[in-house]
Amino acid sequence: MAIGDRILNCDVLAESGFLDDVVDRELLQAPTLNPFFAAGRETWRAVRTRISQLLREGGDPAFRERAHERDAIVRMAEARVHLPAEVGDYVDFYSSLQHATNLGKIFRPGGDPLMPNWRWMPIGYHGRAGTLVVDGTPVHRPSGQRRPPNADAPKFGPSTRLDIELEVGFFTGPGNAIGTPIPVADAPEHIYGLVLVNDWSARDVQAWEYQPLGPFLGKSFATTVSPWVVSLDALEPFRVAGPAQEPAPLPYLNASGAWNYDVHLTVELRTRQMREKHLGAEVVTTTNFREMYWNMAQQLAHATANGAAARPGDLFASGTISGDAPGSLGSFIEMTWNGRDPIVLPTGERRTFLEDGDEVTLRGWCERPGARRIGFGTARGTIVAQ
């Protein structure tokens, strides 16, 4: 559990017996959070409440002593982070109206930028669970087939249009049996919490391969996830209503209540030259998760509406998060309008897509007067030549 620049080691807490009244020790001593996710909302809340009690000013003195003795609290800078869960299935949605509209305009100029199905359901696809990597993992530039404009034959080689996608994902809790969909009203029982997700994308590979079965190698080489899962309970003060949905969703997608979250998001870019010149990262995007058209309850209800099972630790990502303002776009293909308008950096370097040595960092946080600030940590990756 992240607390500012420290980490509370729940393994030590569990082993020392401080959580025995609320949870089985082994749930917090496993190498991943899957067993804890599986335990369900009542357990998630009990553990959260108990730990708050222990940490509170003037809290349990036995805990304070024990924590000191056993290194229950360590400096984040000294820790090595891991993926929070072993992800059974990874689904990626496409739920930002602004992003879907921008890509439609770029790829199908003149036509209706949105497909006819887009306003009726959260469009999504399955990604590769085996190439999810945690914050800080280098990203190898993928090779693949691309067809240069007007060429008869494709070429194979390193992608020349390597991009990011700024997303927020949720991890599922107990899950459902095959044949038994999760109703939209039950979503709170099945969503543990949120992480940042960078769905790296090779646009040249994607453009040539994606018809008719969707993205495959253009996306499957790496997806970066932040290590700290922020629980929905912790995010309760930051719930907001989402945008109006028109046409009205079909009944199985009719989520009542506020299901969007006010999460500030940024994308930072730092090139090799910027590091060498000791320049800090450049913020290229500032946006917010609150404007997403389709929300998580709708996404989970939709993904299981056919009877498909979700398992504890499955990851569902939002799709690229883009806002209306020019500086609020969640991918380089949007920021540079398919490469037409390069970004100029403080070094004088120009970027359309990513070059080797470029470091991209996603950050997220919640803050508002009267509520405690919540940090999402980072999802960072540096491009290395393959």
Added chain:
Amino acid sequence: MAIGDRILNCDVLAESGFLDDVVDRELLQAPTLNPFFAAGRETWRAVRTRISQLLREGGDPAFRERAHERDAIVRMAEARVHLPAEVGDYVDFYSSLQHATNLGKIFRPGGDPLMPNWRWMPIGYHGRAGTLVVDGTPVHRPSGQRRPPNADAPKFGPSTRLDIELEVGFFTGPGNAIGTPIPVADAPEHIYGLVLVNDWSARDVQAWEYQPLGPFLGKSFATTVSPWVVSLDALEPFRVAGPAQEPAPLPYLNASGAWNYDVHLTVELRTRQMREKHLGAEVVTTTNFREMYWNMAQQLAHATANGAAARPGDLFASGTISGDAPGSLGSFIEMTWNGRDPIVLPTGERRTFLEDGDEVTLRGWCERPGARRIGFGTARGTIVAQ
């Protein structure tokens, strides 16, 4: 290990020490084959050779006695089968020229039935690993959105166009690290063996949802796998050359040697009425795996060419296997030409797509003079109302 209508329990064999000279006991005592797949080709071959020695007429008498005592050999009819592996990622290709051409003709009449990318690479997508089920598992009719012809709005409800896809899949062995593709020439070190796969498909759901990100809920509700993984070593006598590939594949897809396999395949349909009248199943498709355009070595090299990792126990399916002859089509959408030409059954019943109570069985086998017959078992499922 299946031997005719019996099962050799390798767990008992390992526990009794009969394989100690070739493999660590725990590799064969795990609840799934993942650790055995991870061990690699040398181990796969050593175990196969050792077990052949033990079973051979006049083989080890200690083994015969022990096998009898410990129920090392059990009747298949008395066993409950399970998925062979815990599948990390499930990829489904689209590698039959006949199938891709048929679907192109049905959905885009008048145009070129093949997309421009099809002859350059094995097109594929990620499916849902969490809804892979073993032979015999009932299949719940999925609900989903579909848009009736000429309607403004979609409807939500049980699929009315439930189909099958006859496929063969391969399980991967040791796998590769992220950033290190598996060269096409190394495929034999990474492919353990084959199973039958039925990629159930709700054509109405698929048609409405699939643009632009590909199949999602139209496929994710269930995929049936046969329980016996037939090793490439066992299939060696049945290797054959594949069809000519034109244009020539790019170098990274250039697989030398015979990479197709002569596997006879059938699809059987048995309705509830047929069962009630004690009628046997009707064979609706007879085809062969040998004609597939893209082969497994090419599929694995392509899927990892971008540096994506394959893990032990990942499953890669071929895509629907259809031949040139009318009775050799691997899906009902092809057999009935999108519902235009119903199949008439011995009961007088007609079928375009599947109805509740219909039982579909895939079978596969290899045989030729001078070689031992190899059976793939079955991948069977009965449709139940959701």
